[in-house]
Amino acid sequence: MQRFSFDLQATDGKARTGVISTPKGDIRTPAFMPVGTAATVKAMMPESVASTGADILLGNTYHLMLRPTAERIDRLGGLHKFMNWDKPILTDSGGFQVMSLADLRKLTEEGVTFKSHIDGSKHVLTPERSMEVQKLLGSDIVMCFDECPALPATDEEVAKSMRLSMRWAKRSREAFGDRPGYALFGIQQGGVTQELREESAKALREVEFEGYAIGGLAVGEGQEAMFGVLDYAPEMLPVAKPRYLMGVGKPDDIVGAVKRGVDMMDCVLPSRSGRTGQVFTRHGVVNIKNTRHKDDPRPLDANCTCPACKSYSRAYLHHVFRSQEMISGMLLTWHNLQYYQDIMAGMRDAIAVGQFDAWEKNFHEGRAEGDIEQL
Numbered sequence: 001m002q003r004f005s006f007d008l009q010a011t012d013g014k015a016r017t018g019v020i021s022t023p024k025g026d027i028r029t030p031a032f033m034p035v036g037t038a039a040t041v042k043a044m045m046p047e048s049v050a051s052t053g054a055d056i057l058l059g060n061t062y063h064l065m066l067r068p069t070a071e072r073i074d075r076l077g078g079l080h081k082f083m084n085w086d087k088p089i090l091t092d093s094g095g096f097q098v099m100s101l102a103d104l105r106k107l108t109e110e111g112v113t114f115k116s117h118i119d120g121s122k123h124v125l126t127p128e129r130s131m132e133v134q135k136l137l138g139s140d141i142v143m144c145f146d147e148c149p150a151l152p153a154t155d156e157e158v159a160k161s162m163r164l165s166m167r168w169a170k171r172s173r174e175a176f177g178d179r180p181g182y183a184l185f186g187i188q189q190g191g192v193t194q195e196l197r198e199e200s201a202k203a204l205r206e207v208e209f210e211g212y213a214i215g216g217l218a219v220g221e222g223q224e225a226m227f228g229v230l231d232y233a234p235e236m237l238p239v240a241k242p243r244y245l246m247g248v249g250k251p252d253d254i255v256g257a258v259k260r261g262v263d264m265m266d267c268v269l270p271s272r273s274g275r276t277g278q279v280f281t282r283h284g285v286v287n288i289k290n291t292r293h294k295d296d297p298r299p300l301d302a303n304c305t306c307p308a309c310k311s312y313s314r315a316y317l318h319h320v321f322r323s324q325e326m327i328s329g330m331l332l333t334w335h336n337l338q339y340y341q342d343i344m345a346g347m348r349d350a351i352a353v354g355q356f357d358a359w360e361k362n363f364h365e366g367r368a369e370g371d372i373e374q375l
Contacts (some may be wrong), residue, residue: 004140004210005244007152012356014261017348020211022140023181024080027055029242030258030347032340033090033266037062039073039083041143042271043329044337046085052135052306052340056088056141058266061133062097066116066123068302070136074218078138081356090141092246093172093187095165096148096215098360106290107147127171139182144172146187151220158216165189165215172205181324183210185244191216192225194232199237214236214262215242218253227256234261238348251280251343255363259356260346262272270340274333277321282337284367286314288332292373293318306338307331 008018017299018028034041034049041049049057056267059079064070071081079089085276098105105114111126114307125127130145133222169186175185186204188198204212215234217226234243243258244264253363270280280375286293288300290307296314304310308317308331322326343363350359 003180004183007157009330010352012351012354015258015349015351015356016261022088027088028346028348029263031264032344033058034265034337035268039079042276043333046083049333049337053345056090057085059089059091061091062094062131064137065133066118070133074136088140091134091137091139093143094125095146098125115159118345126186127168128175128250131175141183141185142176143185144169144187146189146215148216151191153191155193159196162189162196162200166200168203170207185211185213187213187215189216189232192221192229192328194257197233198236205238208323211244213246215246216246218249223253230260233274237327254343255360259360271333274336275329279332280336282366284344288317288321290373291347297308300335304338306335308335
């Protein structure tokens with residue numbers, strides 16, 4: 001079987017472009033991964049997601065292990081067949097979702113005992129069980145089981161959590177075993193403290209992984225603090241392995257992360273915003289629910305190739321959103337995902353020819369032009 005590999009093809013400053021190769025297909029980096037939490041990108045067909053340029057989707061271990069269960073998905077042929085997606089899939093470990101349960105969980109050295117948010121049933125998630133679930137799903141890229149503290153937190157709390165995650169990372173590596181064609185990513189933790197980030201990176205490098213994630217950000221610290229960490233954290237990780245920033249983010253977050261050496265990102269924002277009438281464009285954000293759009297015959301973005309922009313007016317999109325028609329979420333999500341993938345393609349092209357700074361300047365200038373909703 002073809003092995004998992006990463007070919008770093010060009011750099012421009014800290015920004016990088018390359019190709020991750022997997023048996024299920026290539027992933028062009030920088031890459032944005034649409035989120036398919038419950039084996040679906042909400043309001044989208046799989047082939048529609050692929051048409052935007054997405055090379056990989058993200059699935060959620062916590063949600064899928066509870067419903068319909070990893071064992072059922074395995075019996076039905078694995079997650080790719082189950083959701084009709086033949087390209088690579090990355091699954092998170094479940095650690096972040098378990099963290100968000102707060103009072104419904106009990107944390108020990110062994111793992112986390114928690115109650116399902118669906119029916120209150122009791123479950124135990126450990127590094128070993130997380131690896132088992134992700135193997136049953138058939139994930140191409142598997143994430144280590146980690147513990148992610150919510151910020152703000154004290155340095156002592158962050159350090160304790162990070163060191164537990166590093167012990168879990170070693171257990172995850174051992175449980176994952178030797179699986180040619182599949183990859184296990186370690187997750188750097190340490191909050192916004194540089195010394196803790198370096199300690200975490202050192203522990204992960206000693207274990208060795210096929211890729212490395214930067215975790216514990218986009219959890220309430222704000223963009224300035226996040227960029228402060230990204231000014232040094234990616235460079236603590238191996239140059240020849242892909243770097244994945246988890247759970248990010250808004251378009252300017254993504255551009256800033258790539259500028260600082262990140263290769264992969266994911267976020268629910270483009271799909272969630274599409275369902276709530278918030279639309280991302282090259283000039284900024286449009287709120288389609290606003291009354292000013294009700295008589296507007298123009299497309300959302302004349303330069304966009306998605307169906308929402310090619311075939312429908314702002315007036316129509318305003319109407320179907322206000323009428324709570326399902327097509328509203330479908331079209332606006334499609335547009336947002338297309339916009340995100342267009343950003344990634346633009347950055348890849350710019351890095352390849354050494355023009356990332358000029359591309360970034362045009363990106364920010366375009367978004368600063370006057371009243372977006374009148375453009």
